[in-house]
Amino acid sequence: MNTNSIFQVAQEAFLFYKNLSGKEKGAFLDKLADILESQRAEIVPLAVRESNLPEGRINGELGRTTGQIRLFANLVKEGSWVEATIDPALPDRSPLPRADIRRFLTPLGPVVVFGASNFPLAFSTAGGDSISALAAGCSLIYKAHPAHPETSRKVAACIQEALTASGLPAGLFTHVEGGIAEGQALVQHPLAKAVAFTGSHAGGMALFQLANQREEPIPVYAEMGSVNPIFCFPNKLAQETESLAKAFIASLTLGVGQFCTNPGLIFVPASQAKAFEALLIEELKGIAAAPMLHPGIAQAYYDSIQYLESREELRWIKVADPKHLLNGSAALAEIQVADWLKDKQFQKEVFGSFALMVVYQDVAELAEVAKQLHGQLTITVWAEAEELQSQLFLINLLEEKCGRLLFKGAPTGVEVGHAMQHGGPFPATTAPNSTSVGAYAIKRFARPIAFQDMPSGLLPDALQDHNPLGIWRQVNGIVTMK
Numbered sequence: 474m475n476t477n478s479i480f481q482v483a484q485e486a487f488l489f490y491k492n493l494s495g496k497e498k499g500a501f502l503d504k505l506a507d508i509l510e511s512q513r514a515e516i517v518p519l520a521v522r523e524s525n526l527p528e529g530r531i532n533g534e535l536g537r538t539t540g541q542i543r544l545f546a547n548l549v550k551e552g553s554w555v556e557a558t559i560d561p562a563l564p565d566r567s568p569l570p571r572a573d574i575r576r577f578l579t580p581l582g583p584v585v586v587f588g589a590s591n592f593p594l595a596f597s598t599a600g601g602d603s604i605s606a607l608a609a610g611c612s613l614i615y616k617a618h619p620a621h622p623e624t625s626r627k628v629a630a631c632i633q634e635a636l637t638a639s640g641l642p643a644g645l646f647t648h649v650e651g652g653i654a655e656g657q658a659l660v661q662h663p664l665a666k667a668v669a670f671t672g673s674h675a676g677g678m679a680l681f682q683l684a685n686q687r688e689e690p691i692p693v694y695a696e697m698g699s700v701n702p703i704f705c706f707p708n709k710l711a712q713e714t715e716s717l718a719k720a721f722i723a724s725l726t727l728g729v730g731q732f733c734t735n736p737g738l739i740f741v742p743a744s745q746a747k748a749f750e751a752l753l754i755e756e757l758k759g760i761a762a763a764p765m766l767h768p769g770i771a772q773a774y775y776d777s778i779q780y781l782e783s784r785e786e787l788r789w790i791k792v793a794d795p796k797h798l799l800n801g802s803a804a805l806a807e808i809q810v811a812d813w814l815k816d817k818q819f820q821k822e823v824f825g826s827f828a829l830m831v832v833y834q835d836v837a838e839l840a841e842v843a844k845q846l847h848g849q850l851t852i853t854v855w856a857e858a859e860e861l862q863s864q865l866f867l868i869n870l871l872e873e874k875c876g877r878l879l880f881k882g883a884p885t886g887v888e889v890g891h892a893m894q895h896g897g898p899f900p901a902t903t904a905p906n907s908t909s910v911g912a913y914a915i916k917r918f919a920r921p922i923a924f925q926d927m928p929s930g931l932l933p934d935a936l937q938d939h940n941p942l943g944i945w946r947q948v949n950g951i952v953t954m955k
């Protein structure tokens with residue numbers, strides 16, 4: 474099918490699908506989760522082979538994928554996500570009567586999703602972006618990631634099977650393979666209403682610019698990764714040096730560092746830097762180099778390391794060794810905070826198990842760090858309760874720079890739930906008011922519409938007076954289920 478035909482069928486399917494009830498949409502999603510689970514034995518080996526990720530991880534990722542599909546299924550079956558808001562008419566209001574105004578969220582239309590290489594299942598064909606778009610009521614044109622083509626085709630077939638079994642049009646989902654030109658043509662098509670992407674800064678920005686150059690600009694929800702700084706405070710570090718060193722190295726090397734929440738920066742007080750460093754070296758001894766997702770990612774990792782090796786401000790704690798075309802070997806370097814502050818290059822993400830340990834003399838220096846910090850998906854603060862109390866100004870600054878602020882544990886491991894926020898200020902994403910993980914991800918693919926004085930027979934169920942869906946609504950400014 475050419476791009477025009479893809480969008481024609483997607484538009485037709487959308488106009489039918491958007492009016493189905495949340496229960497029908499949810500049933501389709503549940504069916505898809507069932508089918509994916511039933512095909513586990515075929516899907517897992519494909520994804521393992523194409524991603525170099527271990528079987529245990531891929532098995533877990535499939536569980537996470539079906540788990541998030543069911544989360545969205547339940548969300549739309551329950552139905553309150555549409556934010557139904559009703560201001561009934563006040564015909565006797567003076568000096569002017571008020572019209573009847575009812576507002577809710579309606580799906581955008583056909584949307585384009587780009588799969589990610591580092592999650593062949595959970596952020597790919599039936600991943601969070603795709604499913605939140607389908608849950609919202611959009612039709613989906615999915616641009617497969619070339620790193621795992623067979624996995625993608627297999628999951629696409631499962632989606633088609635679920636559509637057929639649910640009596641839904643095949644045009645609701647189209648699987649597109651190809652390169653940059655094919656992806657760009659999808660973003661440029663006049664019927665496309667939004668784009669979701671997870672990947673590199675260059676890729677995300679290219680698509681964002683393309684979407685903004687269209688005659689009708691459309692939103693691009695690009696998640697482009699970050700360096701996820703960890704701020705260690707002296708008392709906390711003194712009391713828990715060993716366990717914090719373990720937690721940091723485990724997070725840094727998880728999945729060969731190929732997570733957008735990988736901690737690539739850690740701020741450590743000078744008084745404890747040597748002791749902490751010794752523990753980090755010890756921990757790293759137990760971590761073997763392992764294959765990265767694909768040669769291109771490994772090459773990008775070693776290119777970044779090579780650049781950093783040319784910078785004299787860095788002292789290497791552990792070099793990436795042995796350098797191998799595919800294997801990612803962890804690396805760690807130290808820099809003084811004054812040097813780090815001088816060059817934004819030291820904030821650039823190195824996708825893989827690399828981190829920069831930034832040594833500060835005084836916690837007062839961290840305020841300047843926070844001011845210069847780019848937008849992040851996550852920031853982690855390891856501090857004692859009293860240290861936090863004395864650093865409220867810093868915490869206030871850090872809140873401005875991230876989508877998720879952690880006070881315990883490490884940033885890797887993104888819970889898929891109702892409250893999760895996986896996004897953040899630019900350059901972490903192009904849309905800081907959105908999340909690509911968790912229930913709120915659905916809102917990216919819907920827009921508000923208000924009906925003024927619409928005859929009650931025409932109103933959607935969510936906005937009918939007697940609340941036939943039994944959802945939470947705001948009526949006259951009061952949240953109610955009536």
Ligand code: NAP
Pocket residue numbers: 587588589590591616617618619651652653654656657671672673674675676677679680696697698699732733769770773774823824
């Ligand atoms: P990528 O290069 O950004 O590619 C992701 C998808 O976007 C691919 O389908 C790719 O098309 C497409 N794309 C990239 N640039 C494009 C452009 N200018 N126009 C249209 N489409 C474009 O990501 P990747 O291949 O997964 O990995 C490369 C680097 O991305 C990594 O080294 C890492 O730095 C970063 N990364 C970040 C995350 C994250 O979580 N934010 C995840 C994975 C990777 P093709 O099909 O033609 O390749």
